[in-house]
Amino acid sequence: MSGLLRPRTDRGRVLLVLVLVAAVTLFTATVPLLRGFFDLRVYYGAVHTWVHHGGRIYDYRVPGTTYGFTYPPFAALAMLPLALLDRTSAIVVSLLVNLAALAAILRILAGPGWRRHGWFRWALCLCLLAMFEPLRDTFSFGQVNLVLLALVLGDCWLLATGRGRWAGVGIGLAAAVKLTPALFIGLLLLAGRRRAAGLATVVAAAATALAAWADPGASRFYWTEALWDTGRVGRLDYVSNQSLQGVLARLGETGRPLWATAVLLTLCVWAWRTRGAVKAGDRTAAFALTGAAACLVSPITWVHHLVWLLPSFAVLLRTGHPRIAGALYTVLCTSVVWLWFDDASGIGGFLGSNTYTWITLGLLLGLPTGQPRRVRLPLARSLSTTVVTPSPDSPATTAGTVQSGTSPAGCDVAAAAATGVAGGDVRRGSGRSPSSEPTASTRPAASKPQSSRSRASSYTVDPSA
Numbered sequence: 001m002s003g004l005l006r007p008r009t010d011r012g013r014v015l016l017v018l019v020l021v022a023a024v025t026l027f028t029a030t031v032p033l034l035r036g037f038f039d040l041r042v043y044y045g046a047v048h049t050w051v052h053h054g055g056r057i058y059d060y061r062v063p064g065t066t067y068g069f070t071y072p073p074f075a076a077l078a079m080l081p082l083a084l085l086d087r088t089s090a091i092v093v094s095l096l097v098n099l100a101a102l103a104a105i106l107r108i109l110a111g112p113g114w115r116r117h118g119w120f121r122w123a124l125c126l127c128l129l130a131m132f133e134p135l136r137d138t139f140s141f142g143q144v145n146l147v148l149l150a151l152v153l154g155d156c157w158l159l160a161t162g163r164g165r166w167a168g169v170g171i172g173l174a175a176a177v178k179l180t181p182a183l184f185i186g187l188l189l190l191a192g193r194r195r196a197a198g199l200a201t202v203v204a205a206a207a208t209a210l211a212a213w214a215d216p217g218a219s220r221f222y223w224t225e226a227l228w229d230t231g232r233v234g235r236l237d238y239v240s241n242q243s244l245q246g247v248l249a250r251l252g253e254t255g256r257p258l259w260a261t262a263v264l265l266t267l268c269v270w271a272w273r274t275r276g277a278v279k280a281g282d283r284t285a286a287f288a289l290t291g292a293a294a295c296l297v298s299p300i301t302w303v304h305h306l307v308w309l310l311p312s313f314a315v316l317l318r319t320g321h322p323r324i325a326g327a328l329y330t331v332l333c334t335s336v337v338w339l340w341f342d343d344a345s346g347i348g349g350f351l352g353s354n355t356y357t358w359i360t361l362g363l364l365l366g367l368p369t370g371q372p373r374r375v376r377l378p379l380a381r382s383l384s385t386t387v388v389t390p391s392p393d394s395p396a397t398t399a400g401t402v403q404s405g406t407s408p409a410g411c412d413v414a415a416a417a418a419t420g421v422a423g424g425d426v427r428r429g430s431g432r433s434p435s436s437e438p439t440a441s442t443r444p445a446a447s448k449p450q451s452s453r454s455r456a457s458s459y460t461v462d463p464s465a
Helices: 010-030 038-052 073-078 080-084 087-110 112-131 133-141 145-160 169-177 180-190 194-214 216-224 244-250 256-279 283-297 303-318 322-331 336-340 346-352 355-366 415-419
Strands: none
Touching: 010 112, 038 073, 038 080, 038 087, 038 133, 073 080, 073 169, 073 194, 073 216, 087 133, 087 145, 087 303, 112 133, 133 145, 133 303, 145 169, 145 180, 145 194, 145 283, 145 303, 169 180, 169 194, 180 194, 180 256, 180 283, 194 216, 244 256, 244 355, 256 283, 256 355, 283 303, 283 355, 303 322, 303 355, 322 355, 336 346, 336 355, 346 355
């Protein structure tokens, strides 16, 4: 079996990759996964209504649904290029942008030694990633999660390569598009990177101010009304909501004091663990812990938001825990939470419907931190000078000055291919017909992707409707 998975000839490698590509294609074509670019329909319709028809951003609804734009006004401003495109072109651009963002993420996580993995291991890695539910949902929704993750990790790369002058810009822009990435400003403060934290705050504030200047009414409505109305996004107890708020809502506990207490405790754990990662010089783990915490404390964390866990898997592989990474990754490929779509009651429902939340919480509590000394790089500033013995993988560095040739992640993402990370059974619902319902992998199409069960309209956005 191992010989089949590790062919020694180029011909064998090509054949294996072709077989895996065919299997992934068959899986995505027959299992109900596709979301019909539902979120892209929201972006496209809202921007076209705003620009071409004089409508208001937050008044637009996808035809046949009650679902509209829910991001801060700057997000609409950043999506203005959609106003120049037709629907088909918008889909193509969305796919290309997400592919470019994914390439940047993998490049940053793999470090400068990414070429040594070769085309074969990267091809296997991409096949595995294609099965990852949050990732495939991000593509088929036309979502922006990967772009935001790339912006945040871009700041990680800047800090790693000694280009800290611009570190914070990516986090600031991400926080202006969606509020959740703002937690990474807290990470910069914990790491002692006050300049980067200040720059991120200024960028986020400037972007928000620019949006307010462009459309004062939309900004006023969002910050005074829409932001506080979670019902605009969807039901808190919907099974796709894998945040702490979602867990409590499915238990029937919708009171804010209990949720606020859970959030406060989670942030305390995050601060403690992140501070430890910073002291250990493990920048990647610090970013990974922050991504996990952001998913937990956000009021609504749909399954596709869990692409923020990708750095955690890179950390697990780097620290020698491929089996744990493989087990967790396999679960996140199965869409298992949808088994409790109709009924999440009882012990089984409590445990099963919140499976992805338990994984995220487990990563926050147990993700290994610290790197081998030869690849350890300080995230926080230090007045001391530490000389590391030069090696091909880790050139000599001094604290506070990070060489661009040193891996910012110290991890091997493509190692998943060699260790069988996603070797578990990801075949589920194979006997069901494909669905275009945006969030439920095993449910019929819905008009409102996070809460409704009635059939959604086809992709025929009419901004004037």
